[in-house]
Amino acid sequence: MTSIFAKITTATVLSLAIATPVLAGNPAVKARQSLMQLYKFNIAQLGGMAKGKIPYDAKVASVAANNLKTLATVDQTAMWPAGTDNDTMFGETRALPAIWASYPAVEENADALIKATEALAGAAGTDLASLRGAIGGVGASCGGCHKKFRAPE
Numbered sequence: 720m721t722s723i724f725a726k727i728t729t730a731t732v733l734s735l736a737i738a739t740p741v742l743a744g745n746p747a748v749k750a751r752q753s754l755m756q757l758y759k760f761n762i763a764q765l766g767g768m769a770k771g772k773i774p775y776d777a778k779v780a781s782v783a784a785n786n787l788k789t790l791a792t793v794d795q796t797a798m799w800p801a802g803t804d805n806d807t808m809f810g811e812t813r814a815l816p817a818i819w820a821s822y823p824a825v826e827e828n829a830d831a832l833i834k835a836t837e838a839l840a841g842a843a844g845t846d847l848a849s850l851r852g853a854i855g856g857v858g859a860s861c862g863g864c865h866k867k868f869r870a871p872e
C-alpha cells in the first residue's frame with residue numbers, strides 16, 4: 720500500500736507541476752487585466768466622489784486622476800500577443816478577436832483614454848464641479864473600447 724500511495728503521490732505531483740502554468744494563466748493576459756484593475760481602482764475613487772458617495776477631497780482626487788493619466792500611457796504592446804483572444808483562450812480572457820482583426824482600430828480607443836485622462840487630471844483637483852465635468856469623458860473612453868473589443872461576462 721505504501722508503495723502504491725507513493726506512486727500516486729508522485730504522479731499527482733507531476734501532473735500538478737505540468738498543470739500549474741495553465742492554472743496560473745498567460746502572463747500577458749494577467750498583465751493587461753491587472754492594468755485594467757488599476758484603472759478601475761482609481762476611477763472608483765473619483766466616481767465615488769462625483770456621485771457624492773464619498774466626500775470630495777482635492778488631494779485624493781488629484782492623485783487618482785494623475786494615476787489614471789499615467790496608467791493610460793503604459794506601453795501595452797507586449798500585453799496583447801496574437802493568439803490571446805477569447806476564441807483561442809475562452810474562459811481566460813474577454814478580449815475579442817476584433818482587437819487583432821481590425822488592428823490598429825483599437826489604438827483609437829487607447830488614444831481617446833489618454834486624452835480623457837489628461838483632461839481629468841487637469842480638473843479633478845480643482846473642485847467637485849470640475850471633477851464631475853471631466854469624469855464622463857473617461858467613463859465614455861473605457862466603455863467605448865469595452866463595447867467594441869471586450870466580450871460580456
Ligand code: HEC
Pocket residue numbers: 748751752753755756758759762811812813814815825826828829832857860861862864865868869
Ligand atoms: C483600448 C481598449 C480599452 C480601454 C480604453 C479600456 N479597456 Fe478595460 N478592457 C479592455 C479589454 C479588451 C478587456 C478584456 C481583457 C482580457 O480579459 O484579456 C478589458 C477588461 C477590463 C476589466 C476586467 C479586468 C479583469 O480582471 O479581467 C476592467 C475592470 C476594465 N477593463 C476596466 C477599465 C476601465 C476602468 C477603463 C477606463 C479607465 C478601461 N477598462 C479602459 C479594453 C479596454
